[in-house]
Amino acid sequence: MGYLNHIHQPSNQLHLVHVPEYWGDVARIMTPAKLHEMYEMTRRETDRLRQNYIEWSVQHGVADAKFAHPHGHxxxxxxxxxxxxxxxxxxxxxxxxxxxxxxxxxxxxxxxxxxxxxxxxxxxxxxxxxx
The missing domain is CATH 3.40.50.620 (HUPs)
Known part of the structure; x- marks a missing residue:
């Protein structure tokens, strides 16, 4: 709430960014099935966060907020x-x-x-x- 109370202005474009866990180094030692399971878990968590962020932004009058989930190390x-x-x-x-x-x-x-x-x-x- 600190952002909304102290920083946000109605003219601001809010971008909510979540960088999912990077599995690159660990992935080399995983079985394909385990790797798939980990990626699916990460995808579900990212989808859950996206939904939470969207609901939060609408509830607080920031309906045009963008959600991004760039991937990287x-x-x-x-x-x-x-x-x-x-x-x-x-x-x-x-x-x-x-x-x-x-x-x-x-x-x-x-x-x-x-x-x-x-x-x-x-x-x-x-x-x-x-x-």
Whole structure:
């Protein structure tokens, strides 16, 4: 709700972007049946998120919101490429609050978007996430 309350303007075009899990490296060791199962699970989750985003946007008066699900190895890179493609003026992204140690080893999509984007980035922290 932070975006709607503090950033959104009626003239804004909202793009809701979800980058599905990348299975490339792990896929090499999976059986074809398991790989198909994982891709189907990812497709169903993406479809569920699309429906949730559409319902959310309609409920909050942002009926013209677009949903995109670019595929790629690095989620941060796909988000930046998509923002450049649609000529975004700002990127608003969530943060799961994974903590410094976990972020150091696993990386952070929001940190990478922040450091590589050519447009302003607003990171909304999940206040319910563990520190």
């Amino acid at each position: 690095d989620a941060w890179h796909e988000i930046i490429k998509y923002a450049e493609k649609v000529k975004a003026g700002v990127i608003v992204i969530g943060s799961r609050g994974q903590g410094k140690l976990k972020r150091t080893f696993l990386g952070s999509v929001s940190d990478s978007v922040l450091h590589h984007s050519h447009v302003p980035v607003v990171i909304c922290r999940n206040k319910d996430a563990e520190q």
